[in-house]
Amino acid sequence: MIETSLKNSILSITLNRPEKYNSFTEPMALELQEALKDAGRDEVRCVVLRANGKAFCAGQDLPEVVERAEKEPDYELADTVQTTYNPIIRAIRSLEKPVVCAVQGTAAGAGANIAFACDIVIASDQAEFVQAFSKIGLIPDSGGTFFLPRLAGLARSNAMYLLDEKLSARKAVDWGLIYKAVDSEELDDEVRDIAQKLASMPTKGFGLYKRAVNRSFDHTLEQQLNLEADLQSEAGKTDDYKEGVAAFLEKRKPEYKGR
Incomplete structure (x- = not known):
C-alpha cells in the first residue's frame, strides 16, 4: 500500500491503493508512518510524497471504521485519529528535511490536510482539494483546524469546511494553501526538479x-x-x-x- 524508493538522496513515498482512491486503512497509515521514520536516515536529504492513480488520497476508508465500531463496543473515532493520522502529521512537521507533496488528483479529508502539512505542495491543474468532513457530521482532523486558518485565513477556512466546496488547484494557490499548480503533464518534471534542487542544498x-x-x-x-x-x-x-x-x-x- 506504500511504495518507497531512494535515488540521489531523494526518498519517494508513494500511496499505492489506487482502486480505493488511496483512502487510508490503519495498516496503510502505519506503513506511511514507518516510511516517514525511515526518512530520518542521513542518506535522505529530501522527501517526495506522491500517489498512484486518479486521486491523491480520499482520506479515511470509511468501511474500516464502521466495521471496527461494530466489532469493538468501546471504539471511538479518536482511536483512529490518534493512531492513524496524528503520527503522520507529527512526522511530517518534525522531520528536519524538506517534504515535497505532489498532488495529481483529488485530495479529500485527511488526504487534503496531510498535503497541507507538507513543506512544498505542487499540484496538477486537474487536482482538487475538499475537506469532506461536514457532509458526514465530522470536523477536520489531521491538522485541518490548525493549518487551514493559518494558511488561508479564517473566512476561507470556514467556508471550505462548512460549505464542503471543492477547491481547484489554481484557487488553492491563490488562497495560499499550496505553492504551485502546473499542467498535469508537467507535474512529475516540476516535482523532480524541485526535489533535486532541495537535495543539493544545505x-x-x-x-x-x-x-x-x-x-x-x-x-x-x-x-x-x-x-x-x-x-x-x-x-x-x-x-x-x-x-x-x-x-x-x-x-x-x-x-x-x-x-
Whole structure:
C-alpha cells in the first residue's frame, strides 16, 4: 500500500491503493508512518510524497471504521485519529528535511490536510482539494483546524469546511494553501526538479528552519527572536555553512553534503 524508493538522496513515498482512491486503512497509515521514520536516515536529504492513480488520497476508508465500531463496543473515532493520522502529521512537521507533496488528483479529508502539512505542495491543474468532513457530521482532523486558518485565513477556512466546496488547484494557490499548480503533464518534471534542487542544498539549515517555524506558532515575538539567535548559532557550526561561505568567497558553486 506504500511504495518507497531512494535515488540521489531523494526518498519517494508513494500511496499505492489506487482502486480505493488511496483512502487510508490503519495498516496503510502505519506503513506511511514507518516510511516517514525511515526518512530520518542521513542518506535522505529530501522527501517526495506522491500517489498512484486518479486521486491523491480520499482520506479515511470509511468501511474500516464502521466495521471496527461494530466489532469493538468501546471504539471511538479518536482511536483512529490518534493512531492513524496524528503520527503522520507529527512526522511530517518534525522531520528536519524538506517534504515535497505532489498532488495529481483529488485530495479529500485527511488526504487534503496531510498535503497541507507538507513543506512544498505542487499540484496538477486537474487536482482538487475538499475537506469532506461536514457532509458526514465530522470536523477536520489531521491538522485541518490548525493549518487551514493559518494558511488561508479564517473566512476561507470556514467556508471550505462548512460549505464542503471543492477547491481547484489554481484557487488553492491563490488562497495560499499550496505553492504551485502546473499542467498535469508537467507535474512529475516540476516535482523532480524541485526535489533535486532541495537535495543539493544545505539540509541542516532546512531542518533548523522547520524547527523555528514549528515553534513560531506558539511563541511570542521575543521568544521567537531568541530562538532564531540560538538556531543561527547552531547553523553556523555546520559543514554546510562553512562550505557556503567558502564557495561565496572563492566565487564557485557550493557542494553541500547535508552536514
